[in-house]
Amino acid sequence: MNVLFDNRQDAFDVSENLKEKIVECIETALKVEKIEINNIEVSISFVTNEEIKNINLEFRNIDKETDVLSFPMDFEFSEEGMPYILGDIIISTEKSIEQAKMFGHSIDREILYLVCHSVFHLLGYDHIEESDKLVMRNKEKETMKLMEVFKNEEEF
Template structure:
């Protein structure tokens, strides 16, 4: 498996070590989810104003949020599934609010790094089709998040 992550810190506030945590947790998630071949995704870190604009534009919610994912592998029944061994598996885009990382880390009583990894893996799992619309889906997704974080070594 070859993983390519286009990481952009538009806030210019994440340290090199924090950016490495992002890369490492995505790699751990990719391994634990059994992805193979060429895998690509992008992760952007933004401020609350920008994530609110995105949330308003794409989700009709005029408020900042912590993480938004745009999966490129989701398709309607009418869409063709274009898969080739020569093409990378482009998962999609994850957008994370840096101020919300800090707010939620404080609120939940854990480190900035733990919340950073949590939101990253949460967005990553959304790209793979996990969701939390129902109680059963939420239980499955949040359990998987905790498994990946624990395997990586970041627990509450």
């Protein structure tokens, strides 16, 4: 598992402990999905509200900030020894701080949930239809439970 971190914001200090928990979160989500590819690569970028708003406008034609964006890597090309690139996750730390306060839990917990949510998007899940939303939410809940990270927790 190779997780590439890119920090392009200064609203929140992304600790080494949080990075380790993010890697664990991705690995746990893949186990929930019964994916056993060892050479997986995911990139995670921490950005400002302004940057995520611009990305949201460019790629989704939605002119507002959001908490997280997921960009699956959809290509068939693979060469032996190359990592399987799952995709990119872009997180607004400002939105994460706001939502953590709203839900009454830590910012780390909020970011872990957003990573979990995004991994399932990278794996092809969506929540547009209610039935799909239920499946995706159950996978998210199972992942967070296996990690022992729960709602309304101030620390983990």
